[in-house]
Amino acid sequence: MKKLAIITVLLSLFFTSVQAQQKFDSAAYVQQFKKIFPAFALDTARQNDELSNEQKIEGLSKVWYEAKFNFANFDLVPQLNWDSAYRAFIPRVLATHDILSYYGELKKFNQLLHDGHSRVVEPLYYFMKKGMLPFVFEFLDGKVILSSVLSHDPEYTRAQIGWIATAIEGVPIQDYIKKTISPYLHFSTPQDSISRIYRYELCAGKLTDKVSIRFITKEGKEKTLSFKRMKIDFDEDPVQFKLLPGNIGHVTINSFNTPKTVAIFDSLFPQISKTSALIIDIRSNGGGNSNNGYEIIGYLVNKPFYTNISVMRKYRPSYRAWGSEPVTIELNKDDWKPYKNKLYSKPVVVITGPATYSAAEDFTGAFKTTGRGKIVGATTGGSTGQPLGYKLPGGGLGFVCSKRDVLSDGTEFVGIGIKPDVEIHPTIQGIQQGRDEVLEKAVEVLKTQE
Numbered sequence: 001m002k003k004l005a006i007i008t009v010l011l012s013l014f015f016t017s018v019q020a021q022q023k024f025d026s027a028a029y030v031q032q033f034k035k036i037f038p039a040f041a042l043d044t045a046r047q048n049d050e051l052s053n054e055q056k057i058e059g060l061s062k063v064w065y066e067a068k069f070n071f072a073n074f075d076l077v078p079q080l081n082w083d084s085a086y087r088a089f090i091p092r093v094l095a096t097h098d099i100l101s102y103y104g105e106l107k108k109f110n111q112l113l114h115d116g117h118s119r120v121v122e123p124l125y126y127f128m129k130k131g132m133l134p135f136v137f138e139f140l141d142g143k144v145i146l147s148s149v150l151s152h153d154p155e156y157t158r159a160q161i162g163w164i165a166t167a168i169e170g171v172p173i174q175d176y177i178k179k180t181i182s183p184y185l186h187f188s189t190p191q192d193s194i195s196r197i198y199r200y201e202l203c204a205g206k207l208t209d210k211v212s213i214r215f216i217t218k219e220g221k222e223k224t225l226s227f228k229r230m231k232i233d234f235d236e237d238p239v240q241f242k243l244l245p246g247n248i249g250h251v252t253i254n255s256f257n258t259p260k261t262v263a264i265f266d267s268l269f270p271q272i273s274k275t276s277a278l279i280i281d282i283r284s285n286g287g288g289n290s291n292n293g294y295e296i297i298g299y300l301v302n303k304p305f306y307t308n309i310s311v312m313r314k315y316r317p318s319y320r321a322w323g324s325e326p327v328t329i330e331l332n333k334d335d336w337k338p339y340k341n342k343l344y345s346k347p348v349v350v351i352t353g354p355a356t357y358s359a360a361e362d363f364t365g366a367f368k369t370t371g372r373g374k375i376v377g378a379t380t381g382g383s384t385g386q387p388l389g390y391k392l393p394g395g396g397l398g399f400v401c402s403k404r405d406v407l408s409d410g411t412e413f414v415g416i417g418i419k420p421d422v423e424i425h426p427t428i429q430g431i432q433q434g435r436d437e438v439l440e441k442a443v444e445v446l447k448t449q450e
Contacts, residue, residue: 040389042124048099048394055393056093056102060086063106063120063398066390067113072313072404073385076415077114085112099394100126106392107184114415115401116188116196116357116383123395131207131229136284137165137198140428144173144198146215147431150232158225159215162432166222167214168202177202188383188415191354195381199284199355205229218432234286239264241271248443249275253296256359257288262295269299269342277347277446279439283377287358287384297366298338300348305370306408308362308384309333333408336366347449348373349442352420356380362405364418369408373449375420376442382417 051059064086074080089109096102103122110120121127134150144165149156168176181201187193203211210226217223238255249272255261265272272278280296294307310332320326350367352360352375361380368375386403406412422445430437 038391040391042397048123050098051102051393053094056096057090059102059106059393059396060089060093060109062390062392063110066388066398067110067118067400069315070388070400070402071113071115071118072311072401073113073115073414077112080112082112085109099123103396104184106396106398107186110398111184111186113186113400114188116186116192116381117385117387117399117401119186119387119399120392121397121399124397125395129207130204131231132200132205133203133211133227133229134232135159135203137202138426138431139194139198140426140431143428144202145428145431147426151230156227159213159227160217161434162218162428163215163223164428165202165213165215167224169212170214173202189354189381189417191379191417192357192381192383195354203227203229207231234284235260235288239268241268243271243275244279244443246443246447247274247276248446249278250281250439251278252281252284253360254282254284255288256285256290256292256363259289259292261288261292265296265299266340266342269344273342273344275346277349277449278344279349279351279442279446281351281439281442282356282360282363283351283353283438284355285357285360285363286355287360287362290359290362293359293363294336294366297363297370297372298336298340299342299344300367300372301338301370302343302345304335304337305366306333306335307369308365308405308407309410311404311406347446349446349449350375351438351442352377352380352418353438354378354381354417356418358384361413361418365405365407365413368418374422374445375418376422376424376445377420377438378423378425379417379419380413382413382415384414 068082089105093102093105096105100122103120106120110118134156135146136148137144138147146159146161146163146165149159149161165173167173177197181197185193185196187196205211207229210228212224212226214222214224235255235258238253238258238261240252242250244250251272253261297305312330314328314330316326350364350373352364356364361384364375364380384405385401387399388402390398392398404414422441424438424441426437
């Protein structure tokens with residue numbers, strides 16, 4: 001009887017344990033991976049003057065492995081041995097003595113990717129204290145010419161369009177660029193690099209400091225002026241409209257980053273619709289949300305149009321273990337259906353340049369697909385995709401481009417740019433005469449489409 005009782009108890013425990021054993025919980029499984037890949041968040045308050053060696057290695061390792069598993073464009077840098085570069089940078093980051101020099105080394109490492117959407121940003125406590133001047137420079141014929149002043153403040157209008165800049169802080173301008181800008185720049189193409197340097201980086205620095213620039217005036221005289229850096233919000237006034245001679249509308253769209261872009265364009269549409277032809281100028285548009293750009297194209301066509309093809313990677317580690325191909329790609333080709341019942345059916349031209357970037361290139365590609373009009377100007381910057389953000393030690397940030405895009409017909413433009421139908425560049429003489437030669441060419445092209 002005792003043996004039977006013991007067997008009964010053991011069988012009871014066995015069946016209880018079998019019944020209590022859990023089934024696979026997919027939600028809990030995914031939740032664990034969410035902890036490994038936390039949501040991206042900004043921290044503007046954190047300040048660190050130095051990092052431990054362990055933190056330095058951690059940060060470098062993050063830049064390395066986030067790119068290794070997520071970067072979409074390794075095929076565009078086939079000469080790069082990313083693992084070898086990582087090893088080479090270990091002693092370099094360990095030798096840094098403060099957090100800003102450390103982040104400088106991370107930027108140099110990241111630069112090897114040659115991608116405008118992959119970047120490293122120092123802790124936001126420091127980044128938010130940076131400013132720039134409201135000046136746009138062009139690099140033409142080996143000279144740096146002031147082509148635009150973005151402020152009406154007398155502080156800045158002392159510098160005149162057409163002046164040639166020769167030195168920053170007393171340093172010859174090319175030497176200044178080689179030392180303080182070029183080693184840390186993220187860019188995708190040569191035209192992207194040049195545009196980024198002279199449009200955004202040349203006068204950037206501490207917000208509270210002044211920057212000294214030596215100019216040669218149009219009369220050939222040398223003049224040195226100092227200016228206080230400021231914050232510039234490119235989203236503050238994203239759309240401007242003016243009427244050119246011949247009843248030609250000129251809409252300048254400087255950002256697709258905000259829904260205000262579409263709202264302002266919509267509010268201007270009654271004026272736009274009365275024009276005989278339209279120029280959409282996105283030479284200074286650094287991107288934002290591609291959908292905002294597609295919304296604008298929706299006013300120009302009355303049928304669906306293709307957007308760019310998105311190329312997304314899938315990595316299956318088990319396939320790698322089995323000796324199969326671990327990486328496959330997914331191609332997504334979408335169309336956009338206009339829905340606002342507001343149609344502009346007259347001739348249209350789009351103006352682009354090397355600062356036409358990201359979502360603005362998505363706009364350019366989709367416009368090209370519609371066959372709605374010509375593209376005039378210069379080749380775009382050659383960088384779009386989806387940046388993936390991640391945290392770095394001390395409050396810094398990293399971004400890596402996680403998605404590749406091609407035109408709807410399969411044409412590559414990342415690392416190349418989108419070429420215009422009619423290519424034209426500004427000249428020093430034209431700028432000094434107060435002319436916009438690219439806009440003049442766009443008007444000329446429009447007249448051939450009427």
